[in-house]
Amino acid sequence: MKKSKFTYILIFMSPFVLIFLTLFNGRYPIPLKDIPRILAYPFSRSTLINDTYSTIIWNIRMPRAMLSALAGASLAVSGAAFQGLFHNPLVNSGMLGVSSGSGFGAALAILLFARSSPFVYIFALIFGGIAVFLSYTIGRIYNTTPTIMLVLGGTVVSSIFSALISLVKYMADPLNELPAITFWLMGSFASANAQDILIGAPPMILGIAGLILMRWRINVLSMGDREAHTLGISSSLNKLAAIIFATLSTAGAVCVSGNIGWVGLIIPHVGRMIVGNDNNSLIPVSCALGASFLIIIDNISRTLTGGEIPIGILTSLVGGPFFIYLLKKTKGGSW
Amino acid sequence: MKINLKISMAVLILSLVLLQGCSSKDQVKTEASTQTQEDETNTITVVDCFDRKVEIPSPVERIACGYAYTGHVAAILGRGDDIVAVVDGLKRDKVLTQMYPHIKDLPVPFSTGTINIEELLACDPDVVFLKTDTALNKSVTEKLDSLHIPYVVIDYFTMEEQLETISIMGMVLGEGERAQKYIDYYNNVIDSTRKITSSIPEKERVSVYHSVNEAVRTDSEGSFQDDWIKVTGAINVSTSDELEISGDKTYATLEQIYLWDPDIIIANESGVPEYILSNDQWASLRAVKNRQVYQIPNGISRWGHPGSIETPLAILWTSNLLYPQHFGHIDMKKITQDYYQDFFNIELSSDEVTQILNGKDMRELRTN
Amino acid sequence: MDKCTVQVNNASFCYGSKKVFNNISFKIKKGEVFCVLGPNGCGKTTLLDCVLGILKLSEGNVLIGDTDLRDLRENKLAEKMAYVPQTHERSFPYKVKEIVLMGRAHKTSIFTSPSEEDKKIAMDALEKVGISELADVPYTQISGGQCQLVMIARALAQQPEIIVMDEPTSHLDFKNELVVLETVADLVKKHNISILMATHFPNHAYYFETNHVPTTLVLMNNGIFEETGRPYGVLNEQNILNTYNINSKVLNFRLDESTSIRQVVPISLIKEKNQGGRK
Numbered sequence: 001m002k003k004s005k006f007t008y009i010l011i012f013m014s015p016f017v018l019i020f021l022t023l024f025n026g027r028y029p030i031p032l033k034d035i036p037r038i039l040a041y042p043f044s045r046s047t048l049i050n051d052t053y054s055t056i057i058w059n060i061r062m063p064r065a066m067l068s069a070l071a072g073a074s075l076a077v078s079g080a081a082f083q084g085l086f087h088n089p090l091v092n093s094g095m096l097g098v099s100s101g102s103g104f105g106a107a108l109a110i111l112l113f114a115r116s117s118p119f120v121y122i123f124a125l126i127f128g129g130i131a132v133f134l135s136y137t138i139g140r141i142y143n144t145t146p147t148i149m150l151v152l153g154g155t156v157v158s159s160i161f162s163a164l165i166s167l168v169k170y171m172a173d174p175l176n177e178l179p180a181i182t183f184w185l186m187g188s189f190a191s192a193n194a195q196d197i198l199i200g201a202p203p204m205i206l207g208i209a210g211l212i213l214m215r216w217r218i219n220v221l222s223m224g225d226r227e228a229h230t231l232g233i234s235s236s237l238n239k240l241a242a243i244i245f246a247t248l249s250t251a252g253a254v255c256v257s258g259n260i261g262w263v264g265l266i267i268p269h270v271g272r273m274i275v276g277n278d279n280n281s282l283i284p285v286s287c288a289l290g291a292s293f294l295i296i297i298d299n300i301s302r303t304l305t306g307g308e309i310p311i312g313i314l315t316s317l318v319g320g321p322f323f324i325y326l327l328k329k330t331k332g333g334s335w
Numbered sequence: 336m337k338i339n340l341k342i343s344m345a346v347l348i349l350s351l352v353l354l355q356g357c358s359s360k361d362q363v364k365t366e367a368s369t370q371t372q373e374d375e376t377n378t379i380t381v382v383d384c385f386d387r388k389v390e391i392p393s394p395v396e397r398i399a400c401g402y403a404y405t406g407h408v409a410a411i412l413g414r415g416d417d418i419v420a421v422v423d424g425l426k427r428d429k430v431l432t433q434m435y436p437h438i439k440d441l442p443v444p445f446s447t448g449t450i451n452i453e454e455l456l457a458c459d460p461d462v463v464f465l466k467t468d469t470a471l472n473k474s475v476t477e478k479l480d481s482l483h484i485p486y487v488v489i490d491y492f493t494m495e496e497q498l499e500t501i502s503i504m505g506m507v508l509g510e511g512e513r514a515q516k517y518i519d520y521y522n523n524v525i526d527s528t529r530k531i532t533s534s535i536p537e538k539e540r541v542s543v544y545h546s547v548n549e550a551v552r553t554d555s556e557g558s559f560q561d562d563w564i565k566v567t568g569a570i571n572v573s574t575s576d577e578l579e580i581s582g583d584k585t586y587a588t589l590e591q592i593y594l595w596d597p598d599i600i601i602a603n604e605s606g607v608p609e610y611i612l613s614n615d616q617w618a619s620l621r622a623v624k625n626r627q628v629y630q631i632p633n634g635i636s637r638w639g640h641p642g643s644i645e646t647p648l649a650i651l652w653t654s655n656l657l658y659p660q661h662f663g664h665i666d667m668k669k670i671t672q673d674y675y676q677d678f679f680n681i682e683l684s685s686d687e688v689t690q691i692l693n694g695k696d697m698r699e700l701r702t703n
Numbered sequence: 704m705d706k707c708t709v710q711v712n713n714a715s716f717c718y719g720s721k722k723v724f725n726n727i728s729f730k731i732k733k734g735e736v737f738c739v740l741g742p743n744g745c746g747k748t749t750l751l752d753c754v755l756g757i758l759k760l761s762e763g764n765v766l767i768g769d770t771d772l773r774d775l776r777e778n779k780l781a782e783k784m785a786y787v788p789q790t791h792e793r794s795f796p797y798k799v800k801e802i803v804l805m806g807r808a809h810k811t812s813i814f815t816s817p818s819e820e821d822k823k824i825a826m827d828a829l830e831k832v833g834i835s836e837l838a839d840v841p842y843t844q845i846s847g848g849q850c851q852l853v854m855i856a857r858a859l860a861q862q863p864e865i866i867v868m869d870e871p872t873s874h875l876d877f878k879n880e881l882v883v884l885e886t887v888a889d890l891v892k893k894h895n896i897s898i899l900m901a902t903h904f905p906n907h908a909y910y911f912e913t914n915h916v917p918t919t920l921v922l923m924n925n926g927i928f929e930e931t932g933r934p935y936g937v938l939n940e941q942n943i944l945n946t947y948n949i950n951s952k953v954l955n956f957r958l959d960e961s962t963s964i965r966q967v968v969p970i971s972l973i974k975e976k977n978q979g980g981r982k
Binding site (some may be wrong): 084087 | 756784785791796817857
């Protein structure tokens, strides 16, 4: 084993440590001495604690930290899975049109209902699914599932849904729905609350769990349909299962945080530089790294200025140079 | 099966788009045919908000409103019937479309920052009122110039500038008297309110958080809202802090709002007060605990919104809410009724006034 | 009677209306090399794909052991039969041992990973083809010949009764070609594995027979097996002329007391169109 146990422990502990640290980072000052009591608050039902402190820790910072961790993990894991499935390292979790499909669903729901309606999530999930289904159907126009057709299908479906998003934006009331749609598409955890967790977390957790369990299968699937078949697994069935899990987690992430690009492309590569290509370790590591990355990004986003820079912009801004640094440091790693 | 479904979906979307295009085109034709050719001998020259000198035919008989506010002012100036092209938002103002039902069927050549020139040309406007972002778009203004469609830039950042826009539009439309009447009313409200609020001692001042559309969208220092809320004697909490800027909008974070912990929260979007009052994340705020979360009335516009003409009403309503003891519980219902009677020439029923003051359901959801 | 590992009965395959091969029957015995030789486009790869279950026969059937191929699920099939591809697209730099471990996929379920036992089997397979020292090297950094050995090791890790190889040496240099052939011959002799191999090189068949590996050779052309038998019997100048339409010479060379080797050497093309050589 090239990497020591210590590296793995560090990677897997980091999201938890970061979530914990995040609870103490914010504009509202919370005295250090009160922290143990605030943390114990939900369990002790103590009345001594300043109500505001516990609201900020438990209702504002905690849901936000958890959601960004989950979204980061989802995007990274599904990105790694898609890269493996389509044996193409340049693929990301937005493949097959999930992101733009979900984006369109949410925009449509904002237009038809209110901005905080649960339909926003439901529509995002449904249309994310529809987008993938369409891409997959296009990919199967020939009776096998050649990757190139699938990627092509995803590109076509993506652009159709992007166009539909523009159409919805065009139809939206500029005073009213348009800001909500735009802000939603840009992605922000600012308004993350218990409801978001309730609706967004189950698909993400399900997707992540599925892909982690399937992680070794993805190695085999990355050998291509032909070899996967002769190695003894049904590639169409396994692929379908992996795509469903990846879609669930990506759509869930898009639901709570909008279109956060990049994480799904870059985090798996960072993972490869650290632990290599075996999805057996890469997928769990991507999960932890993705979670940590988005927590850090979200923290930067809410402390850098008094207000907030949309997280989609920051991921690219911070992620890009970091990735170049890593490439240089590892001399391309094992590539 | 799947293919069929996809095709029918595509057909549906296409036909929706086409239908919309067709209906607006038909509209243009009928409008144009009923219009008699005017001999444009007289022109007047006005200076717009960009300090441009614009030559405009007089009298102006066909008005294109490049954003909602100009439509509202045109209505106040008694020229709502002459509006021939609008932005989409205007079609959804319940009060305005009730007064001028034809607005619902007008073509919409404007979208954010740009204009569909051919559609605008088909409307044959005598003058076009534009917002800054559209007026800064060279490709739009060059086309307008070459087609000899005069355009007047109407924009403002303060109440003073807002008053000026009314005066400019009054001049353009030849309704100087009506404009002056509104300006006088407006100034009168500011002066009389300021007289009372300026004497309120510092320790009695109420701190206010003003939510604009979205719960966390609020006022920055030097904004239009900052300007009018100052008159009401309130401490506008968000204007003293750094905010997130997104386009021309500014946002606060929940933690900032906790830091400010205002006495009162006022929101101008229907549903937002309910959201704030029921959401766990807002629950520990003093204003929420004390149930001091209010909805600003919504008439022809959201009162006190950056694009609202009903600023005087916003001032009266807010100052009365904050300092009833100083204002002696003025009768907002009567004030509102008189306002619409005087400036829009419509008589509101008691129910209608109540609806405006409650600020609910004043904008139609888009269904077409 | 020898036990058959693969039996193909009256197999035909059509792409649309085009018949690729027609009414082919053959048996592959345990511990033999079954070489399919024929010109480009004669249907070798299609036939292999049908045996592998990647393509479905239009007519006829394939028996793996006593079971019809169509009744075998992928994992059951992979227990009996493994595959070494002609080319392998190396997309991710997996380590060699990780690639070989994939040979154990048929023993895992969708949500499980290979056991320690599986890892041991994979290492044994590497040992058998003699590249244990490459275990931790990214397989994108090894030579084409080594990569083909890795593919063979992966096939071995499946612990199959038969390995199907599609032109396994086609991209290899002179030495690596021999490395692969030697490894294959070794596997058949030591581990009693059957090999179904499509090849372009008549001399491969000679090589196996020269090295005392039980070998059956078929000459495939025009969608049928034109000749079947021992390489020394089938590969004569007349049959080469029939199948490839070229003049050739079969050469014998005595290496030492006990071994003589045989090679067929192409001499010249037939200049004018000679339909007489074809059926």
